[in-house]
Amino acid sequence: MEFLSLPVRTSGKRTYGITSIADFGIPTGELENILADFGQFIDIAKLAIGSAYITPNIKKKINLYQQYEIDVYCGGTLFEKCFVQHKIPEYASYLKELGIHWIEISNGTIDIPLQDRLRLIQELEEEFHIIAEVGSKDANKEMSVCDWKMEVAQLLEAGCDYVITEGRDSGTSGIYEKSGDIKSYLIQELLKEIDSKKIIFEAPLPKHQMYFINEIGPNVNLGNVKPADVLVLEAQRCGLRCETFYVEERACKLTF
Structure with missing residues (x-):
């Protein structure tokens, strides 16, 4: 029985309000239990780092996700890895054999x-949905705000479905300081010119997730979420945690 007034969440096959998890090698049996309980809260699963290439029973895992x-x-x-070894055509064939319809283009x-990267998007967009990532995993590499905005805009214009803002699974690079603090000035500048529905903000920790929910709204796209945290994240989106208790019922901020 539902009796509370909560922020309206997108549902079904979402195009925004997305929760994207990072799968760092969840055993298939454990994954079955996670998805049986919480699959409705997950929209995208990233087979993290290069783990997919050596994952036993990879096809079974992919099929399990797709069932949900x-x-x-x-x-x-x-x-x-494939780019540096000049194996992008082989990589594309590998993904199609696995039944994967999405490809990440990152640096x-x-x-x-x-x-x-723009050239590769144009070459691959007819065969795949494309996610591009902006930002470095090296916390010592800094990009100017102008470069951030320029790259995100050009990648979206080239045909990407979404652009991910780098944050790593530790939340210590890209859109984060080495200390883990969010570069809020950068986020504010991105939101002035980019449609937030097209950005997936990597937010591996609850404190990061709560920032974006309060700043943008309950239907912000969040990535690098730990599978064990998806229920807590959904509670945060619904204003069922003290830090997001008063989150306004509003759509993501849009810029046209």
């Missing part, structure tokens, strides 16, 4: 020029 209408993609590290570990 959860989109699957491989972490950007695997893409970058978090190696420096791939923006023009090369």
